[in-house]
Amino acid sequence: MPRRYPNIILTGTPGVGKTTTAQQLVELSKAPETSPASHVPLKHLSINKIAKEQNFYDSYDEELETNVVDEDKLLDHVEELIADGDGEGGWVIDWHVCDIFPERWADLVVVLRCEDTQVFYERLTSDNKAETGEKRGYEGKKLQENIDAEIFGVILDEAKEAWPNEGQVVELPSVQAEQIEENAEWIWAWCQQWVQDNAGRSNGVNG
Ligand code: ADP
Secondary structure: OOOOEOOEEEEOOOOOOHHHHHHHHHHHHHOOOOOHHHOOOOEEEEHHHHHHHOOOEEEEEOOOOEEEEOHHHHHHHHHHHHHHHHHOEOEEEEOOOOOOOOHHHOOEEEEEEOOOHHHHHHHHHHOEOOOOOOEOOOOHHHHHHHHHHHHHOHHHHHHHHHOOOOOOEEEEEOOOOHHHHHHHHHHHHHHHHHHHHHHHHHOOOOO
16 A cells, blocks of 8 residues: 655765654654644654664674674564554654665665764764764774765765666755754655655556
């Protein structure tokens, strides 16, 4: 059965603003509706949170100071979650990895980018994670790898390879504070348009 609401994958290097943007997007979706057609309930699905809560960790990478996730367990669990409610959709899947997800899970993949290396460096070393409020405090190899990944657009390339069709992957800049809201609004407008277009199709309006 086709989904009623679109699923979005919100991805990008850690620190680009995925969680903050997802939270704003979900808030926008709760705002009083102007018309029933514009009602698109969205739910934030933080993969980091799930992996932690369900303890889907396989091992610990000492060099990169990070937990290694058991991808099979994670995928099975998320598949069940998003099939809930008759698979009506409306999930905002937030993680720094995107290419392990089946293509059919997402209607749009948004890759957030922070191409100002100085700003990004400050974020990774000094900012607090939106998810937990903890200081990120990356250093050493972990810091360098994430900065390099952002400079080279590694996640954008992975997304484009996994979702090769025109328009499936969108890159949005997330350098300045006001871009968080702009991006949330852009994605929100896209979701509303998707619902309008797809409702038309299922009613046979578009032939
Ligand atoms: P991610 O989920 O991608 O790891 P977060 O949403 O946790 O990133 O954001 C990391 C930090 O950077 C937070 O303190 C957040 O407020 C800040 N931040 C994210 N995006 C922006 C932006 N566009 N401008 C300014 N600060 C930002």
